[in-house]
Amino acid sequence: MPASPIRKLVPYAEAAKKRGVKVYHLNIGQPDIETPKMALDAVRHFDFKVLEYSHSAGNESYRRKLATYYQHAGIDVNYQQIIVTTGGSEAILFGFVSCLDPGDEVIIPEPFDANYNGFAVAAGVVVKPLTSYIETGFALPKADEFEKLITPRTKGIVICNPNNPTGYLYSQEEMDTLKALILKYNLYLFADEAYRDFCYSGKHISAMSLKGVEDRVILVDTISKRYSACGGRIGALVTHNQAVLDTVLKFAQARLSPPSFAQILGEAATELPPDYFDSTKAEYLKRRDVLVSRLNKIPGVFCPNPGGAFYAMAKLPVDDTDTFCQWILESFAYDNQTVMLAPAGGFYGTKGLGKQEVRLAYVLNTTDLNKAMDCLQKALEQYPGKTH
Amino acid sequence: MPASPIRKLVPYAEAAKKRGVKVYHLNIGQPDIETPKMALDAVRHFDFKVLEYSHSAGNESYRRKLATYYQHAGIDVNYQQIIVTTGGSEAILFGFVSCLDPGDEVIIPEPFDANYNGFAVAAGVVVKPLTSYIETGFALPKADEFEKLITPRTKGIVICNPNNPTGYLYSQEEMDTLKALILKYNLYLFADEAYRDFCYSGKHISAMSLKGVEDRVILVDTISKRYSACGGRIGALVTHNQAVLDTVLKFAQARLSPPSFAQILGEAATELPPDYFDSTKAEYLKRRDVLVSRLNKIPGVFCPNPGGAFYAMAKLPVDDTDTFCQWILESFAYDNQTVMLAPAGGFYGTKGLGKQEVRLAYVLNTTDLNKAMDCLQKALEQYPGKTH
Numbered sequence: 049m050p051a052s053p054i055r056k057l058v059p060y061a062e063a064a065k066k067r068g069v070k071v072y073h074l075n076i077g078q079p080d081i082e083t084p085k086m087a088l089d090a091v092r093h094f095d096f097k098v099l100e101y102s103h104s105a106g107n108e109s110y111r112r113k114l115a116t117y118y119q120h121a122g123i124d125v126n127y128q129q130i131i132v133t134t135g136g137s138e139a140i141l142f143g144f145v146s147c148l149d150p151g152d153e154v155i156i157p158e159p160f161d162a163n164y165n166g167f168a169v170a171a172g173v174v175v176k177p178l179t180s181y182i183e184t185g186f187a188l189p190k191a192d193e194f195e196k197l198i199t200p201r202t203k204g205i206v207i208c209n210p211n212n213p214t215g216y217l218y219s220q221e222e223m224d225t226l227k228a229l230i231l232k233y234n235l236y237l238f239a240d241e242a243y244r245d246f247c248y249s250g251k252h253i254s255a256m257s258l259k260g261v262e263d264r265v266i267l268v269d270t271i272s273k274r275y276s277a278c279g280g281r282i283g284a285l286v287t288h289n290q291a292v293l294d295t296v297l298k299f300a301q302a303r304l305s306p307p308s309f310a311q312i313l314g315e316a317a318t319e320l321p322p323d324y325f326d327s328t329k330a331e332y333l334k335r336r337d338v339l340v341s342r343l344n345k346i347p348g349v350f351c352p353n354p355g356g357a358f359y360a361m362a363k364l365p366v367d368d369t370d371t372f373c374q375w376i377l378e379s380f381a382y383d384n385q386t387v388m389l390a391p392a393g394g395f396y397g398t399k400g401l402g403k404q405e406v407r408l409a410y411v412l413n414t415t416d417l418n419k420a421m422d423c424l425q426k427a428l429e430q431y432p433g434k435t436h
Numbered sequence: 437m438p439a440s441p442i443r444k445l446v447p448y449a450e451a452a453k454k455r456g457v458k459v460y461h462l463n464i465g466q467p468d469i470e471t472p473k474m475a476l477d478a479v480r481h482f483d484f485k486v487l488e489y490s491h492s493a494g495n496e497s498y499r500r501k502l503a504t505y506y507q508h509a510g511i512d513v514n515y516q517q518i519i520v521t522t523g524g525s526e527a528i529l530f531g532f533v534s535c536l537d538p539g540d541e542v543i544i545p546e547p548f549d550a551n552y553n554g555f556a557v558a559a560g561v562v563v564k565p566l567t568s569y570i571e572t573g574f575a576l577p578k579a580d581e582f583e584k585l586i587t588p589r590t591k592g593i594v595i596c597n598p599n600n601p602t603g604y605l606y607s608q609e610e611m612d613t614l615k616a617l618i619l620k621y622n623l624y625l626f627a628d629e630a631y632r633d634f635c636y637s638g639k640h641i642s643a644m645s646l647k648g649v650e651d652r653v654i655l656v657d658t659i660s661k662r663y664s665a666c667g668g669r670i671g672a673l674v675t676h677n678q679a680v681l682d683t684v685l686k687f688a689q690a691r692l693s694p695p696s697f698a699q700i701l702g703e704a705a706t707e708l709p710p711d712y713f714d715s716t717k718a719e720y721l722k723r724r725d726v727l728v729s730r731l732n733k734i735p736g737v738f739c740p741n742p743g744g745a746f747y748a749m750a751k752l753p754v755d756d757t758d759t760f761c762q763w764i765l766e767s768f769a770y771d772n773q774t775v776m777l778a779p780a781g782g783f784y785g786t787k788g789l790g791k792q793e794v795r796l797a798y799v800l801n802t803t804d805l806n807k808a809m810d811c812l813q814k815a816l817e818q819y820p821g822k823t824h
Contacts (some may be wrong), residue, residue: 088485091697092480092481094476098664099665099701100466100667101464104443134526135692137689137690141558152536163689167690170558171558172538229678278692279488279490281522281694281696283692299554301554302553304551307667307699308669308698309667309668309695310695310696393457435746
């Protein structure tokens with residue numbers, strides 16, 4: 049098991065804070081947006097006396113309201129096609145162990161969320177990374193690139209849309225490419241759509257809306273980012289494939305039930321007004337614009353404009369971002385402040401890639417983002433390992 | 437993946453309720469004991485505005501207090517040897533995936549908690565069941581019986597103490613047998629001690645207290661039964677083995693964090709007075725005595741006296757408890773009431789065993805328990821599949 053690329057710099061950040069340096073955290077997708085008060089209040093006002101197991105598939109009342117949420121998002125499912133999970137994490141794990149055998153292979157466009165590795169290792173599944181490139185903004189690789197990786201053990205493709213870590217939003221044409229591949233090679237498509245509600249350029253095309261492959265698509269989802277409720281650990285696995293649902297339910301029964309308190313929160317949040325996401329989206333959009341524009345103004349830095357989520361990838365003029373991200377915490381400060389970034393190497397399955405890239409999560413307000421960019425700019429001026 | 441033996445009769449129970457029949461649930465370990473109010477209140481009074489990820493290993497403040505709880509229970513650990521998990525379920529899964537490779541074998545005395553199968557399947561681990569017998573009250577099989585099952589792929593033994601589903605409490609001598617085996621064959625001992633605080637006959641000997649095998653013992657634990665907080669989904673993996681802790685932490689990081697709300701509850705519960713368990717234990721003891729005595733008075737029924745937990749196994753004078761437990765829900769009622777039991781076949785890894793046995797969870801008050809026993813007694817008088 050590889051260590052988390054996001055968390056391995058934590059000791060250096062902690063040491064910096066102990067020295068009195070203010071650290072701007074752009075390294076982790078922990079939004080600063082407030083969790084909707086009405087949803088938190090629903091938890092405060094629970095009235096049971098025994099904290100019981102819920103149904104293994106989640107509370108029916110919650111699943112019914114979730115189905116309505118999905119229908120509004122253009123995803124035609126009923127509540128029986130939804131199994132509530134402990135975060136999106138468990139949805140991915142359940143998807144892997146229910147659809148794949150140990151030794152089976154899945155193709156994942158890289159860079160990808162490093163946590164997928166953990167679930168693949170746990171399920172004995174082999175990850176075949178397929179490189180996408182910062183120069184094209186991390187567009188989906190062409191069909192023939194996928195086909196080069198397909199073997200008799202290939203059983204699935206995993207995508208995250210909009211993408212973590214790149215922010216890339218897949219087009220209708222790219223989704224159709226994926227559809228053709230899963231049809232031609234009889235694959236599962238595991239679609240992580242955790243950031244569905246945060247798209248800025250273009251429309252989100254859910255994998256669940258692809259026609260003719262309904263029984264091949266496994267949607268993995270979470271309320272963590274949608275409602276800024278990361279600590280709740282509530283997600284969902286959604287599919288039209290009844291056999292997969294039956295198997296997932298057995299794994300769900302083995303772990304008894306998803307967390308009860310956060311199901312209350314999730315259920316309440318489904319009642320938020322349709323314009324709830326407007327202000328959150330507007331805020332993220334403003335941040336994205338500040339971040340991307342600041343980054344591209346720094347000499348030698350390139351950051352493609354992400355279409356969704358709240359991440360951006362940037363190429364820095366340094367030899368190795370692992371070293372740079374440690375240096376900026378350990379040996380640098382500007383106005384007694386510094387910034388924490390995620391070196392991108394850990395998001396690549398292919399060793400050696402991403403060494404000049406970092407992921408930035410724009411989870412801070414624009415004032416702090418600007419200060420963080422001041423730090424990055426100064427740091428790049430001073431860094432001894434600069435390449436040009 | 438096999439279906440849960442506890443839950444597969446649910447549709448028949450639901451149909452009975454729809455017919456207006458009152459169903460006494462002795463089939464599932466969902467205690468009716470109230471969750472401590474002070475712990476629920478701690479959740480009600482949370483004061484954050486953003487429901488953030490916690491530390492992947494759990495909140496440090498909670499882990500520190502948990503360490504104190506363990507020290508009081510005679511388990512000498514510090515907070516860095518504790519990783520907070522999503523229920524005991526995740527602790528078992530993390531233990532398996534961190535210590536074992538796909539294809540490795542674990543020996544589990546049967547009958548055992550059927551959910552272990554789910555985690556073994558997910559981790560690609562092969563379960564080798566070793567039969568214990570109702571006639572001896574489900575005492576631990578002798579060392580030579582274990583040795584017959586040991587192969588080069590055997591990497592661990594899994595025990596639950598006190599035991600679910602049998603209620604058996606392992607003696608010091610039995611724990612020493614296990615210690616000798618793990619030493620001789622260099623195995624891990626996965627010890628599920630979820631019911632540690634509910635022992636009625638004799639003292640609980642934690643696997644963590646075995647001397648000389650500190651780095652081979654993995655404790656899996658949960659607050660579900662301890663504080664009647666099943667829906668919280670908070671457990672822990674505890675071990676002195678630093679390499680295992682390092683690997684578990686990586687899996688913990690992949691799934692980001694355990695649920696935040698129930699960590700608040702768990703932390704508050706560590707502050708309960710030392711006599712908190714006295715009244716709960718007294719209540720369970722009273723129930724056990726009623727249940728066991730009623731069962732053994734029914735002609736043809738045998739129920740050994742369990743030393744801990746809140747389960748009893750009983751042998752019934754019927755040909756097949758799968759059929760009987762369905763019949764009693766579907767075709768029987770006494771005073772418009774009936775009882776739901778868990779057929780024991782699903783708790784055995786060896787096919788065909790346990791067909792005359794049921795598991796009963798004494799999670800109802802004695803009045804209801806007596807009514808449930810009235811139903812069982814009448815049902816056995818009327819059941820067409822009786823063996824004698």
